Amino acid sequence: MSELPIKKPWRRFIAGAECPSCNKTDTTYLDQRHGSEFRVCVRCEFEEPRLEPVEAEPLRFQPE
Numbered sequence: 001m002s003e004l005p006i007k008k009p010w011r012r013f014i015a016g017a018e019c020p021s022c023n024k025t026d027t028t029y030l031d032q033r034h035g036s037e038f039r040v041c042v043r044c045e046f047e048e049p050r051l052e053p054v055e056a057e058p059l060r061f062q063p064e
């Protein structure tokens with residue numbers, strides 16, 4: 001076992017996703033910047049903000 005990386009970059013590849021720019025599959029991953037998710041391609045310079053909303057939670061009222 002080697003040393004554990006203390007700081008691991010937040011990078012999550014999207015399985016089966018196709019890059020709209022270079023048309024390659026499995027080359028795009030989600031990157032997190034400034035609290036927002038971006039879809040980035042490792043083959044070309046494609047990147048765009050992730051359009052899907054991040055899990056909307058219903059508002060709850062908390063009576064005191």
Ligand SMILES: [Zn+2]
Pocket residue numbers: 019020021022023024027041042043044045046
């Ligand atoms: Zn690409």
